[in-house]
Amino acid sequence: MTKKINASRREFLRAASLMSVVGASGAPFALNLMTMAAASAQTAPQSDYKAIVCLFFSGGNDHANTVLATDPTSWSTYQSVRTTSGADSIALPAPGAAGGVLPIVPTTAQAGREFALHPSLGPLKDLFDAGRAAVIANVGPLIVPATLAQYKAGSVPLPPKLFSHNDQQSLWQSYKPEGASFGWGGRMGDLLASMNSNAIFTSVSASGNAVFLSGKTINQYQVSSAGAVPIGGLSGSLFGSTTAGNPLAAIISGGGNANLFEKDHAAIVKRSIDAQAILATAMLPAGTGGVANPTQYTNPNTGALANNSLATQLQTVARVIGGRAALGVKRQVFFVSIGSFDTHDNQRVNQGDLLARVAHALSYFDTTLSTLGGSDLRPSVTLFTASDFGRTFTSNGDGTDHGWGSHHFVAGGAVKGKDIYGTFPVTALGHAQDVGSGSLLPGISVDQYGGTLARWFGLSDAQIGDVFPNIANFTKRDLGFMG
Template structure:
């Protein structure tokens, strides 16, 4: 049975890959920046017209004067105004620590997608309350909603839409090992039906120790070691293990030779970022992950790749407590890393790659508009950034919701019913990446339920 179901997909994949290869004279990369824990979109992108701002202040300050509300325009450390092309009759601003994101937005290289989240089909509040339409399973659960965002299925899913995109354009890469790369551990987002994700560290891809050196003080020991771990035999498990090890050895050698070095003469090292709460400078792990991405992209010709999908992440967004300080630090790190990556891509080995590399944010879910006193609880829809030279920026896409609670999108405590689905978000990126419209349903199972499949934020 497995053979009969897999064969049509494989044939279709080969045909799609050949078409992609013929049209893949240029290079394109997608970088998923995942904010684990559920980013508070309400303090990331804000409506600042009088009615919205007054309601924002009312709901984010408690009766005992505890506040997670940000300072207003013009105040010291106040929110940063932006002017979207389509203002929807309102005014908007960004978190005070997103200075670079604001500059890139003003320059037309950042778009904001409003109120996006996991959906199976368009859903109204009445349908949600009556459970009269199919809803995403296990809403508000971290593990399951992380998996829903990355794969369209709850925890336990075997493939993600980044990996499935990799399947569709696989033949654009002469070496398919390097099509989907995570710099942040195992991510279902990058696992395809055919594509295997490659996990690297910020230093690259570590090799197997003692593979080419002496073993237990004897020089000949390295040869028996490699023979043992890569040898074939009569046992199927042994042979499968040997195949994995051989792939790992080959990938490590190829990537080590291709990745442009970090530091002087190579990809510049990121500066330290400054914690806005303490004033202390420290290394930014997200910037180091993006440096590794840039080092791989710089070696794209040696690797033989035309299409790549990357995954990086940062933790700490589950801000039930101490949100005012915690979120400020998170936004500072996010902004610092984006500034670094944009600068590096602008002159990557002498080439401006910003037109060919698109970074986009994702997270488990949004958070509640109402405060629990010192933070926020799990929500649903949220706002996200798309960044790059190919982005039709300086605009907000989708429907920016009413500020407050008890309206047509509030499922409780200001948790938003999304008006745009993750499938639509991903399908727009996939179309730019080179996945044909006829194949979108193979990557995004629910896309057929939505009338609009391309949201228009990519050139």
Template sequence: MSKPMQSRRNFLGSMLSLAGGTAIPFSMNLAAMSSAAAATASDYKALVCVFLTGGNDGFNTVLSTDPESWASYSKYRTTASADSIALGQGSAYSSLLPIAPTTAQAGRSFALHPSMTAMRDLFNNGNLAVVANVGTLIQPTTKAEFHARSVPLPSKLFSHNDQQAVWQSNQPEGSNTSGWGARMVEMLAAANANSSFAAVSTSGNSTFLSGRMLRQLQFAGTSIPAIKNLSGPLFGSTLAANTLRDIITADSTDLIQKEHAAVARNAITTQAAASTAMLPIGAGGVVDPSWYVNPNTGVASVNPLAVQLQTVARMIGGRNTLGMKRQVFYVSIGGFDTHDKQRTHQADLLAQLSHAMRYFNAVLYSLPGGDMTKQVTLFTASDFGRTFTSNGDGTDHGWGSHHFVMGGAVKGKDIYGTMPAVGIGHKNDAGSGALLPAISVDQYGATLGSWFGLSATETADVFPNIGNFSTRNLGFMNAV
């Protein structure tokens, strides 16, 4: 049977989504949509997803340091390589950062990677929480069920592109309508006066922000670029710019030309609105982040992740001008596919993450309207974790990993979920020490969604597998 023809709108929307960050995609006005949650959304809330692209090694990010765990860690992660991935073994990164969660886990103790001093401080101050062993799951799965393939499993485990897509949309690579960031803000669309700024990526086209109706706003750098030559002299003529504008925005009976003109008009108005509303950089706006220091070289330089979060803060600062009550943002940092030289590469990446999160937390205290930390929640995500075993100076693709949630509404200074045993052969070992997740992405996202304003019914729509789990809210967010 042939595949049904797509609707004109879906077809064009798909093409524009595939265009990535090279153009500003058109955005439908979703104000006509309504929900019980949106009707009461008179406050402002934003979610910021920080995606650690490549698959971050959770075992060297949040470490178990109790004697039994540490003995196993040292045994399996110390190799003969000069670049052994084991921390705390007399290496340059031996100074682990102990953390003491409010809820003790009997006989266990924990620490963060030495590069994460700022995040250690955020944790101790109650602004940061750890969510342990999160990963893609369709339903609760035991080790025996996984190996027997006796329960439904996420599509194409251990594949970068597919697991990035499953993390962000519950669908393998190719999904472009079910990103859970976009779906959440679509549910609450009636709260916003302008849908163009509801889902914003500073890191190109994001599956996380690909919704059924909403089109994400994509841009790189510190501002949304304007279409060139629409004002001022063009080819020596003062009239040519207006003529060019008329050509690219004129209506047409041809459907493709008609939609192209709609995209152009939307791009022009969106850029103008953003340039007016976004807070400026520097004095009177959002201060530039300080330079971060590479722990391997001691050299200070610009932190690209912090710059992305500065752009997010500038847009949040313009929320009232833009008429926004609910926004979802996507930023990312790459390089976490550490098959080799992991100790060096991960140390630098986690230093950037830690520096950027401290900067963003500080900026939220000084935005117009006062302290915005309780209205903005940042969380990390990644393709997957990595194997506990080492290939000498790196690790291979894993499954579950540990993640962070930051904000004034977060019940910080705690670890949510049981930290898994450290070693090989335990109940969470899916093979080579890859962690069989104990917490699903659906549970992680549903907890954030509940704080964001979703009802139980809306949560089930956004996270179709949530009904398979007895615990739908992990409890790391304060009730509204």
């Protein structure tokens, strides 16, 4: 009975005391005592470092204008379905036309098919052509493989709450709808945190709180472009005094009282303060002498130069990776994001700008990693994209509506690039994967997509099965896009 009560108390303190220190939105900053105790100081060669970066397109990116089939039959259908009257038509210009889609030639041919990328993805096309980026066709949440007939009949288990933003964002990141407590990035961190002497730096977000990074024992650590976020009042001026931060730190981390709750609370706060100090010192600086600042990107609609917040997030990731030795980490999972992909209206303009930012940021990240700290870190870092869902193939006039399956990208030096993985769906309406209005029934599950990344990351088959509970339902568990 005593052991059961202690375990319950620990679980309560894990949540409650973190909240009391930094508030609900800041809870991931604090340290997880159980994780810190479990982490061992194993060492490995520096070349053994690996990082996975999730780039999430919030809102549901329109895949059908991101990666396109351009063979004559497909292109004719594409134009007939997506061309609407007026200037707001979402159909893109043909290859070779002014502002036209950008042809790509995958290493593995798909009979009778030709392909292209959105006109704004020029820098990403360069990565694809160089063999450091690949397309994964028609990915989405699935519990078991499903045919259109099974979907319509409801004869196989299907993901819950399809077409819902919040639920599908959570489902992509954690296999459960909104309200999930941990995600597959955090679970990978749980299993490999023993390789890190500072387990708190295993899961790091440069884009706020994300269930993707939360594990059963690992808590995500959030950073901003300014670096590690300190507890307020411990430095600088507090109530007009430059010395008041010292007694405040002593009060919140002293733990002198015999009360067990206060002792655990104080220990967590102290470790949070210590972790912030470690990261602030270990992160490479931004700009001169550290990680170069991103250049501005060109808005394809206006031609104006503008700052790119996604590139800045990836700069923050690079700065943390640059401090990996000082942080004592060999495995890290990161999260960055870009929003506004819910393009029900004005899609051609809005998506064009968003994808320009994505391509600019990925090119910047690739260049930065190529010489980070004097080493080429590209083979050690793999970035993959995710989104709520794809969108309908049909247009609502100047936009698209919620869908299911979508095309995604993986990028990095370990990627078997310049290829399209998975069967590219038919460009038409009413085909064998059309669940309505051209919304795609996925041909590849998120479990297969993530499981392939997890195998490269170092997880065993048993661990992959633990992280991705549905992967046992699929025959092909490694899609082959990682070296």
